[in-house]
Amino acid sequence: MLVDTTSLDCFLQHILKYNSLRALDIPRFPLQPCLIRAKHLHHLRYLNLSGSWHIERLPEEISILYNLQTLDLSGCCSLRCLPKNMKHMTSLRHLYTRGCRKLECMPAGLRKLTALQTLTYFAVGNGSDCSNIEEIQYLNLGGELELCKLENGNEEQATAANIQKKVDLTHLSFKWSNDIKKEPEHYQNVLGALRFHAKLQLLKIQSYKGANFPSWMTDVSTFMHLTELHFVDCPLCMEIPGVWQLPALQVLYLIGLDNLRCLCSGASNMMVSSAFENLKKLKLQDLKCLNRWSTMEGDELTFPLLEDIHVKNCPMLTRLPNTPNLRILKLKENRPHLSQSVLVSRYMSSLSQIKLSICDDEAMLLPVNEAEASVTKLKLFGCNMLFTSSQSRTTLGLWQCFRNLKNLEIKSCAVLVFCLELLKELIVKSCNNLQGKPVDGEPAQGQPLPHLALLEIEDCQDLKELFNLPPSLKCIEITECPKLESIWGEQEDTELGSAHADQLATLRTNTQDPSPSAREHRLSCLECLGICICDNLSGFHDLPPSLQQLYLYSCPKVQFLSGKLDALRTLSIESCKSLRSLESCLGDLPSLTTLRIERCRSLTSLPDGPRAYSSLESLRISYCPAMKSLPGRLQQCLESLEDQELSLTRSSDPREGAKLLEPKSWKYVIRRN
Structure with a gap:
């Protein structure tokens, strides 16, 4: 079941009474997860809470969803812990935790989830209430796996995890916490014990503080199917494994390798001639010592298929390699x-x-x-x-x-x-x-x-x-x-005169009785105009009739708008405190579907022509205390509008001082004729 989150609390209280629910898909869940009462969801197979950024913990009773097969928590960036008794959710096959960066550890006993096939993010723990890395040996995982907080593991546990036997894994990430320092030997020993199978497609190594990479990483056969490789924040490494020899490599990211001086160190002439034969994207960032592409003198390194290269903060690098397809x-x-x-x-x-x-x-x-x-x-x-x-x-x-x-x-x-x-x-x-x-001194360029x-x-x-x-x-x-x-420029403005009062009177006359011979606006194709935080604008003369969307925000000196805007569909004006009236200045607005006016304290009136608001679908007016009544045409369509918010129309903006008493209903606000 897909859920509309606008009235989610009421909906959940109703729908969760039905025990037959099999799937609940509520991404970006705006409420506290305690509203999900697991005791009513015994048959639930699928639960999606992805993107719920404010959730810090899940209720413990979720652990009794014994039939749940898929739990998607991707992008729950504030989530700190999972239910302690998650080990009892033995039907769970897919646990998506990608993007849960604040997850402190995995709950103890994950080895009991023998049906688990997908676990995208695993935070290694070292306490009795956490799962350490060796728990992975009991799980038949595939797809992507990100192992984080590896400083909490050791060589023995990493060996027991038996990553090399997880042949269904396609993407692997090994990450240490950047703010926790260990001896260089720790990094080398743990990474050395995490050797993977030869069919891996993507590898990321981040915050690795070892001086060298383990010897097995120099074996090209280990990377035969690797298409994407990332080394991030490995400051002690002076060289990287022979990545130039990897036959399937298409994407290479090297970021924060402070001591790396050469991309192809130790390569022979023959190796250089066939280096990076399938690489398509290369990113080099924060490599302060990188100054050469190859150690071979006189040989220009060629990337035959490279299409995309990004170089950032590599001050010693003075030339690019040969890239015929860039x-x-x-x-x-x-x-x-x-x-x-x-x-x-x-x-x-x-x-x-x-x-x-x-x-x-x-x-x-x-x-x-x-x-x-x-x-x-x-x-x-x-x-x-x-x-x-x-x-x-x-x-x-x-x-x-x-x-x-x-x-x-x-x-x-x-x-x-x-x-x-x-x-x-x-x-x-x-x-x-x-x-x-x-x-002064520059020639005009026409158009x-x-x-x-x-x-x-x-x-x-x-x-x-x-x-x-x-x-x-x-x-x-x-x-x-x-x-x-x-x-519009000085020329067009002067055509309309200099005195604002005379301009406004003339503009009202023109919009009420437009001349058939009126000249075409020179911006006759303009459909969208958005002006935000422009303190010195006083108004908008002769808005083009082609406009479909007009947005004004925080323009405190704007006093008037003018134009015959028959095509306008969206009008949004906020925090324009000098704007006094829109009546008779913009035409009837027959195509208007969305009207939003907020925090315009001097605004007294809106358009009220014979065709006004005939297409209106959404209306919001708030904090406009000078508006004593709504125009008659707008009043007539209120009952048919499903999307409207008018309760704060005559209220004063609380950000500007004391708040006036609000009317109890619109009968005190609307002056009916």
């Missing part, structure tokens, strides 16, 4: 050694996605080959060498290479977007030099982004107005731009 490149570095080499290299002709993060503001761009690049998605963090106010020849040449670009995201950059005719999505974050129009469909701007502290927006735009989202004064 498609996705992500680089984060303080000095642009790798970035410079990429931008002037042959990789540009094959790459489709690039993400660069460079913290060096003084770096200069090297001359580039102006051949056309195939890159369609580009993310830049910092990278000021790619943005120059003087539009140097080198910079212009580089951007001319990106003529196929469709998605561009820039963060903390100097910001000067060059003409990108195919660009469809532009995201700008934390670019404090962005003002919206060229600075540099003629096919742009999505524009997102966030945390641009000096932005006062938007640049010349193209008519192709479908969505605009602007967040945390405190100096923003205009959305």
